Amino acid sequence: MPDLISLVCPSCGGKLQVSPNATMLTCQHCGNEHLVKHEAGGITLEAYARCPQCGRNDKSEKVTAVISSQSQEMSGMEQKNEVVLDMQGRQRMITNSVPFTRKQISILGQRLAPPDEPQFGPGLQSRGFIPAGGGSLTVGILAIVVGAVLLIVSACFLLGGISLLVGSSGYQAQDTVTMSVIGLIGTIFLFLVGAAGIALGIFLIVRSGKNKRAQLAEYQRRVQEEIAERQRIQSTWERAMERWNQLYYCARDDCVFVPGENTSASTSKMKEYLYK
Ligand SMILES: [Zn+2]
Ligand SMILES: [Zn+2]
Known part of the structure; x- marks a missing residue:
């Protein structure tokens, strides 16, 4: 059994294990795919998805990876005002501290969100x-x-x-x-x-x-x-x-593309591109 080589994902920085004879590698942390380059000095990883608009891959990242890096869970305490009746039956405003958890996603993350699952009402x-x-x-x-x-x-x-x-x-x-x-x-x-x-x-x-x-x-x-x-x-x-699961985003051109298809679309036309 060949020894595994430890590398760092160029997209997310996650630790990766690569077998010396591999040619392709998918990062299990962010989902980005990389070409494994065997050179004299050792093994290097190169992002595989090239943007069809600029022909480069240095600014492209898998959309699923963009979403997970662009969203964060926020939690803490927040103040909530509440109107209560006191013993004399008068209305009084009191302030409570209540815990909250919110998922925050950046504007880019929202624009790259997956297409909504169709909802069906009760049928015939x-x-x-x-x-x-x-x-x-x-x-x-x-x-x-x-x-x-x-x-x-x-x-x-x-x-x-x-x-x-x-x-x-x-x-x-x-x-x-x-x-x-x-x-x-x-x-x-x-x-x-x-x-x-x-x-x-x-x-x-x-x-x-x-x-x-x-x-x-x-x-x-x-x-x-x-x-x-x-x-x-x-x-x-x-x-x-x-x-959508195969989709990449190029930050240079603000476009999305499926690697290997040689087509791309602006993020505002992403839904049409996915459904075409
Ligand atoms: Zn990664
Ligand atoms: Zn590009």
């Missing part, structure tokens, strides 16, 4: 499927009930008429025959209306079922569409974050 799925217009189902059930009642009534009339005819055998009065015929026509009419009611009811129920299935299919389609759209936005952001 969380609202659930609410079918519209359940009216035809109710009307259909009603039509079947009315139709069934009419069928039962017509069956009663038929049985009553038959028993009347059977009971009056031997004495065939003209009136009875006439009434039987009228009764029979009325019974047939009731039967037909009842049957039509049931048919209409079945038709309405089937149609409402179809309508509901169509609405459900449409709802599921829109849910899938929304999920796909949100995944697209999320993965676009993840790609931008990947680029």
Whole structure:
């Protein structure tokens, strides 16, 4: 096993261990990447990221390293005024000392901050499927009930008429025959209306079922569409974050660049550069 050589990171001053045959080295303190140069006098590190605008690397630093060196945690005590009521019920102002912790980041650090993670509100799925217009189902059930009642009534009339005819055998009065015929026509009419009611009811129920299935299919389609759209936005952001994690900043030109791409953008256009 080759002996490790201790070096100091040219970007942050952190201690680094490098194996003698390494060619690239990423500082575990600041994330800057360096080329390992093997020279007669020993090993030296050279910052690897060259700015495409000035062609140099002496002023370029990894953006993640800039952020961590440009932000600091502040903590201490601060005075807070508070209005309280005293024993006599009068308002009095008192001053308390309260501890605070704040993360302070420089203007440059704020300008180089990573793109915000997309936020999604509650989706269609969380609202659930609410079918519209359940009216035809109710009307259909009603039509079947009315139709069934009419069928039962017509069956009663038929049985009553038959028993009347059977009971009056031997004495065939003209009136009875006439009434039987009228009764029979009325019974047939009731039967037909009842049957039509049931048919209409079945038709309405089937149609409402179809309508509901169509609405459900449409709802599921829109849910899938929304999920796909949100995944697209999320993965676009993840790609931008990947680029941001590779991003370097050149202080000479106030620009950012991804090493190896030979393109750069001013810090004000950083988001567009990351999302391109
Ligand atoms: Zn470093
Ligand atoms: Zn530059």
